[in-house]
Amino acid sequence: MTKKVRILVIDDDAVAGEFLQEALSRAGYEVDVYTSAREALQGELAGYHLLLSDIRMPDMDGLQFLSQVHERWPQLPVILMTAFGSLETTMEALRLGAWDYISKPFSPEAIRAMVRKVLEVRELQQHWIQGQPEDRQEAHFIGSSAVMVDFYKQIARVADASASVLINGESGTGKELTARSLHRLSARRAKPFLAVNCGAIPETLLESELFGYEKGAFTGADRLHVGLLEAAGGGTVFLDEITEMSPALQGKLLRFMQNGEVRRLGGHEAKQVEVRVVAAANRDIDAEATAGRFRADLLYRFVIRLQVPPLREHREDLPQLVESFLKKWGYPTVRISDEAMELFMAYEWPGNVRELENVLRQTLLLSPFALILPENLPPKLRSVRPQETSLLTSLEAAERAQILQTLEGSAWNQSQAAQRLGIDRKTLRTRIQRYGLK
Ligand SMILES: Nc1ncnc2c1ncn2[C@@H]1O[C@H](COP(=O)(O)OP(=O)(O)OP(=O)(O)O)[C@@H](O)[C@H]1O
Numbered sequence: 043m044t045k046k047v048r049i050l051v052i053d054d055d056a057v058a059g060e061f062l063q064e065a066l067s068r069a070g071y072e073v074d075v076y077t078s079a080r081e082a083l084q085g086e087l088a089g090y091h092l093l094l095s096d097i098r099m100p101d102m103d104g105l106q107f108l109s110q111v112h113e114r115w116p117q118l119p120v121i122l123m124t125a126f127g128s129l130e131t132t133m134e135a136l137r138l139g140a141w142d143y144i145s146k147p148f149s150p151e152a153i154r155a156m157v158r159k160v161l162e163v164r165e166l167q168q169h170w171i172q173g174q175p176e177d178r179q180e181a182h183f184i185g186s187s188a189v190m191v192d193f194y195k196q197i198a199r200v201a202d203a204s205a206s207v208l209i210n211g212e213s214g215t216g217k218e219l220t221a222r223s224l225h226r227l228s229a230r231r232a233k234p235f236l237a238v239n240c241g242a243i244p245e246t247l248l249e250s251e252l253f254g255y256e257k258g259a260f261t262g263a264d265r266l267h268v269g270l271l272e273a274a275g276g277g278t279v280f281l282d283e284i285t286e287m288s289p290a291l292q293g294k295l296l297r298f299m300q301n302g303e304v305r306r307l308g309g310h311e312a313k314q315v316e317v318r319v320v321a322a323a324n325r326d327i328d329a330e331a332t333a334g335r336f337r338a339d340l341l342y343r344f345v346i347r348l349q350v351p352p353l354r355e356h357r358e359d360l361p362q363l364v365e366s367f368l369k370k371w372g373y374p375t376v377r378i379s380d381e382a383m384e385l386f387m388a389y390e391w392p393g394n395v396r397e398l399e400n401v402l403r404q405t406l407l408l409s410p411f412a413l414i415l416p417e418n419l420p421p422k423l424r425s426v427r428p429q430e431t432s433l434l435t436s437l438e439a440a441e442r443a444q445i446l447q448t449l450e451g452s453a454w455n456q457s458q459a460a461q462r463l464g465i466d467r468k469t470l471r472t473r474i475q476r477y478g479l480k
């Protein structure tokens with residue numbers, strides 16, 4: 043007897059939960075429904091084959107939930123059910139590795155089709171993950187477009203300087219890769235490269251990570267801890283997402299950058315440390331400084347600025363990028379059809395090279411055949427239309443279509459349409475303007 047496929051549904055709306063239970067049990071799946079994300083996390087999810095979760099939940103942030111699930115059950119594919127107006131969150135969720143999303147409301151057929159697809163692919167994925175040893179090799183830039191070659195030159199030109207560098211760029215463009223390249227191309231290459239993500243850990247922890255602490259500096263400091271700045275002596279410290287650093291810590295960092303002195307928390311002596319500071323930001327850091335959220339005097343300490351070009355500005359690198367990823371992951375014989383490549387070229391790539399990697403991985407899992415065809419690509423690529431692509435990402439296009447349809451369905455009565463979409467009128471008005479709907 044074959045084992046039943048088990049699906050876990052998380053939705054705080056009981057009616058939606060029932061609908062899914064019904065729709066999926068009819069297809070022969072065993073379905074459990076939770077109304078709380080926290081409750082679900084307390085259980086053991088290893089026995090499930092698929093998780094279907096609402097992106098908005100009252101008791102927990104959907105993205106936080108997603109990353110916890112990923113961390114504890116990395117093999118469990120997640121489909122998000124997104125509500126209208128959650129565009130940014132959805133993009134971030136896909137970037138974090140959610141498998142796919144489905145916009146509410148949807149039909150029983152639509153969800154069954156999506157579930158079937160994910161489960162088929164999951165079989166392949168497991169095979170694939172086990173068969174593929176982790177590539178330990180260091181990553182390198184790929185692409186020989188004029189834009190990128192110019193960028194490599196900039197990196198090479200400043201790599202050996204000791205001045206601090208600020209790397210700006212959209213998410214997934216290769217900021218971390220840039221920081222590592224700077225280190226690798228410098229005379230510091232034999233010394234440590236230590237990275238910390240300022241947005242990922244709480245302020246007090248970040249401070250002790252950077253500066254270290256003496257034994258007994260605070261409750262729980264039961265032994266000496268050498269901070270990153272000190273540990274990276276002679277090398278490079280990479281401060282990722284530096285705009286997320288608190289003002290107080292920005293002040294401490296500024297002092298370090300002025301005098302090169304590190305004083306551990308609870309310590310009395312300051313130690314002179316030589317280290318190169320490289321920082322990255324995907325927000326507009328100048329705007330942050332103007333708005334008073336980032337210290338201007340700290341910003342001026344970053345003498346060298348590098349701007350990583352977004353993928354849409356060097357689309358001619360796509361064939362080369364695709365080919366080298368395929369090769370690197372052990373698919374040297376897989377080819378991409380001209381039609382599929384045309385869609386790659388037309389797409390905006392809001393998530394840049396990282397998104398390209400995700401799309402390729404997903405495509406390979408869906409169709410591990412010798413030739414990738416347009417129908418093997420994720421919907422967001424298949425739905426790009428040339429006139430739209432310059433302005434809208436595919437998610438935005440979907441949102442626009444949904445607003446238009448609802449407005450038409452309510453005879454352009456904005457309050458009624460807003461109510462149906464579950465957003466307030468002000469939001470609706472801004473979207474109408476943004477998408478130029480009439
Ligand atoms: N030009 C490129 N050639 C090859 N790989 C690249 C290139 N640009 C980025 N990558 C790869 O894309 C992924 C994302 O790059 P990286 O982490 O450096 O980006 P990031 O700008 O720091 O992203 P985020 O803002 O999401 O932190 C990595 O796997 C990296 O190796």
Ligand SMILES: [Mg+2]
Binds near residue numbers: 218
């Ligand atoms: Mg990064």
